[in-house]
Amino acid sequence: MVAVTATATHRAIDAVWRIESARLIAGVARLVGDVGVAEDLAQDALMAALERWPETGVPDNPGAWLMATAKHRAIDHFRRNKRLEQKHVELGHELEARQETAVPDLDAAIDDDVGDDLLRLIFTACHPVLSREARVALTLRLLGGLTTEEIARAFLVPVSTVAQRIVRAKRTLAEARVPFEVPRGAELATRLSSVLEVIYLVFNEGYSATAGDDWMRPQLCDEALRLGRILAGLAPEEPEVHGLVSLMEIQASRLRARTGPSGEPVLLLDQDRARWDQLLIHRGLTALQRAEELGGASGPYALQAAIAACHARARTPEETDWVRIAALYEALVRLVPSPVVELNRAVAVSMAFGPAAGLELVDALTSEPSLDGYHLLPSVRGDLLSKLGRAEEARAEFERAASLTRNARERELLLERARASGGGRPYP
Numbered sequence: 001m002v003a004v005t006a007t008a009t010h011r012a013i014d015a016v017w018r019i020e021s022a023r024l025i026a027g028v029a030r031l032v033g034d035v036g037v038a039e040d041l042a043q044d045a046l047m048a049a050l051e052r053w054p055e056t057g058v059p060d061n062p063g064a065w066l067m068a069t070a071k072h073r074a075i076d077h078f079r080r081n082k083r084l085e086q087k088h089v090e091l092g093h094e095l096e097a098r099q100e101t102a103v104p105d106l107d108a109a110i111d112d113d114v115g116d117d118l119l120r121l122i123f124t125a126c127h128p129v130l131s132r133e134a135r136v137a138l139t140l141r142l143l144g145g146l147t148t149e150e151i152a153r154a155f156l157v158p159v160s161t162v163a164q165r166i167v168r169a170k171r172t173l174a175e176a177r178v179p180f181e182v183p184r185g186a187e188l189a190t191r192l193s194s195v196l197e198v199i200y201l202v203f204n205e206g207y208s209a210t211a212g213d214d215w216m217r218p219q220l221c222d223e224a225l226r227l228g229r230i231l232a233g234l235a236p237e238e239p240e241v242h243g244l245v246s247l248m249e250i251q252a253s254r255l256r257a258r259t260g261p262s263g264e265p266v267l268l269l270d271q272d273r274a275r276w277d278q279l280l281i282h283r284g285l286t287a288l289q290r291a292e293e294l295g296g297a298s299g300p301y302a303l304q305a306a307i308a309a310c311h312a313r314a315r316t317p318e319e320t321d322w323v324r325i326a327a328l329y330e331a332l333v334r335l336v337p338s339p340v341v342e343l344n345r346a347v348a349v350s351m352a353f354g355p356a357a358g359l360e361l362v363d364a365l366t367s368e369p370s371l372d373g374y375h376l377l378p379s380v381r382g383d384l385l386s387k388l389g390r391a392e393e394a395r396a397e398f399e400r401a402a403s404l405t406r407n408a409r410e411r412e413l414l415l416e417r418a419r420a421s422g423g424g425r426p427y428p
Contacts, residue, residue: 009053009054009057009058010050010054012053012058012062013046013049013050013053013058013062016049016058016062016063016066017046017145018145019063019145020062020063020066020067021042021046021142021145022118022121022142022143022144022145023063023067023117023118024042024045024063024066024067024070025038025039025042025121025142026038026117026118026120026121027067027070027071027117028041028042028070028071028073028074029117029120029121029124029180030117030120030180031071031074032074032077032078033179033180034173034174034180035121035124035125035138035142035170035173035180036170036171036173036174037077039141039142039170041070041073041074041077042066042070044069044070044073045066045067045069045070045073046066048069049062049065049066049069116182116234118143118230118234119182119231119234119235120180120181120182121142121143121180122139122143122195122227122230122231122234123181123182123183123191123195124173124178124180125138125139125142125143125198126139126191126194126195126197126198127173127178127191127194128190128191128194129172129173129176129178130169130172130173131165132197132198132201133165134165134166134168134169134172135169135194135198136155136198136201136202137151137162137165137166137169138165138166138169138170139198139199139202139227140154140202140223141166143227143230144223144226144227146223148162148163148166150219154205154206154217154219154220155205156209156211156212192235192238192240192241193240195231196240196241196244196301199224199227199228199231199244199248200224200244200247200248200301202220202223202224202227203220203221203224203225203228203248203251203252205217205220206218206219206220206221206222206223206224207221207251207252207255208407208410209407210406210407211406211407212406212407212408213408213409214263214407214409215258215259215263215264215265215407215409215410216255216258216259218255221248221252221255224248225245225248225249225252228241228244228245228248229245231245232245232287237294238294239290239291239292239294239295239296239297239299239302240291240296240299240300240301240302242287242288242290242291242294242296242302243287243288243291243296243299243300243301243302243303243304243305244301244305245284245287246284246285246286246287246288246290246291246301246302246305246308246309247284247301247304247305247308248284249280249281249283249284249287250280250281250284250285250305250308250309250311250312251308252277252280253276253277253278253280253281253284253312254268254271254276254277255277256275256276256277257271257272257273257275257276258271263409264409264412264413265409265410265413267413268311268317269317273314273315273316276312281312284305284308284309284312285309285312287305288302288305288306288309291305298331298335299335300332300335300336303328303331303332303335304332306328307325307328307329307332310324310325310328311325320351322348322351322352323352325348325351325352326345326348326349326351326352326353329341329344329345329348330345332345333345339365339368339370339371340371340374340376342361342365343362343365343371343376343377343380345361346358346359346361346362346365346380347380349361350384350387355384355387355388356388358380358384359381359384359385359388362377362380362381362384363381365377366381373404374404375401375402375404375405375410375414376401377401378397378398378400378401378404379397379398379401379414381397382394382395382396382397382398382400382401382417382418382421383417385397386417386421391421392421394418394421395418395419395421398414398415398417398418398421399414399415399418401414402414402415402418
C-alpha cells in the first residue's frame with residue numbers, strides 16, 4: 001500500500017476508474033447478465049474504494065482490488081435474489097452451495113476472457129434496440145467512463161436528458177432480454193455497423209461540434225479513438241474496424257491545425273501542415289494498410305480513410321490528388337448513397353475539374369429534402385459561386401449557411417466569408 005493524502009487518493013481513484021471501469025463492468029456483466037446491474041455493482045466497488053482507500057492507501061494493484069470487491073458484490077446480489085445455485089449451474093460448476101467454495105469459482109469465472117467481456121459490452125451498449133442517442137450516451141458512460149455531467153456538457157444537452165437516456169437504455173436492454181454476447185453469423189455484420197456508427201458519431205461530434213461556442217471538443221475525439229483502438233484489438237480480423245480507426249487517426253492528426261490563436265476555425269487548405277501530427281498519420285496509414293490486407297479496401301470507412309490519406313500524403317494543398325479523391329467519393333456514393341456524400345464529391349470534383357463542374361452537382365442537390373436546413377450545402381455553394389466571380393450570390397449563400405449553423409465559431413467564419421466574398425476556399 002502507498003499512503004497518500006485524501007485529496008491525492010480521490011484523484012487516484014478518479015484515474016483508476018477511468019482506466020478500469022469498462023473492464024470492471026464488462027466482467028461483472030458476464031456474471032449477472034445485465035449491464036445496468038453490473039454498473040450498479042461496479043459503482044458499489046467504487047464507493048467502497050472512496051471509503052477505504054483514504055485510510056488504507058491506494059492498493060498496489062487498484063484494478064484488481066476493485067474487481068475483487070465487485071465480484072463479492074455480485075455474489076451478494078445472487079444471494080439476495082436467490083440465484084446463486086442457478087448461476088453455479090449456468091457456469092457449469094459442480095459445487096456445493098456454500099460460500100467457501102462459491103467465492104473461488106466465481107472469482108475464476110469472472111477473471112476469464114477479459115477481452116471477450118469488453119467486446120460483449122461494446123456490442124451490448126451499441127445494440128440497435130436502442131436509439132442512436134441512447135447508444136452514444138450508454139457507450140460513453142460504460143466504456144468511456146464519462147460521468148452524466150461530462151456527457152451532457154459534451155453534447156450541450158441538459159444533464160437530466162442524458163440521465164434519462166442512460167436509465168431508459170439500461171431498462172430497454174433488460175426488458176428486451178438482450179444477451180450479453182458477441183453476435184454470430186449474419187447478425188455480426190449488422191451489429192458491428194451499429195458499433196462503428198456510434199464510435200464515429202462520438203468522434204465527429206468532437207471533430208466538428210454541431211452546436212455551442214467551441215469549434216471542436218477534443219475529449220470526444222480522444223474517447224472515440226480509444227474505443228476504436230480497443231475494438232481493433234478485440235476484433236483484429238474485421239477490416240472495417242481498421243478502416244474506421246485509420247479514418248479517425250488521420251482526421252485527429254489535424255486537430256491542432258484546425259484552430260487559430262483565438263480558437264477561430266482554420267479550413268483544410270489554410271492549415272499549417274507542419275502542425276499535423278505525423279505519429280497519428282503514420283498510425284492511420286498503417287491501419288488503412290491493415291484494412292486493405294484483410295480485403296476491406298472498398299468498405300465505407302476504408303474508402304473515407306483513403307480520402308483522408310490523400311490529404312495526409314500531400315505536403316502542400318497543391319499536391320493533393322483531387323482526381324483520386326473524386327473517384328473515391330464516387331465509389332463511396334455507389335456503396336452508401338447519401339446526399340451528404342454527394343455534396344462532398346461535388347467539392348472534390350470542383351477541385352479536380354473546376355468550380356463550374358462542382359456547382360452543377362451542388363445545384364442538383366438543392367431540392368434534396370434531407371439537406372433542407374443543412375448549413376454545409378449553402379456554404380459549399382457559396383464557395384463555388386465565389387470562385388466563379390458571382391460575389392453577390394455567394395454572399396447570400398454564406399449568410400444563409402450562417403443562419404443555419406448552431407455552432408458559434410462556425411457562424412463567425414461563415415459571416416466573415418460573406419463579408420469577404422470573392423476569394424473562396426473549399427469546405428471539405
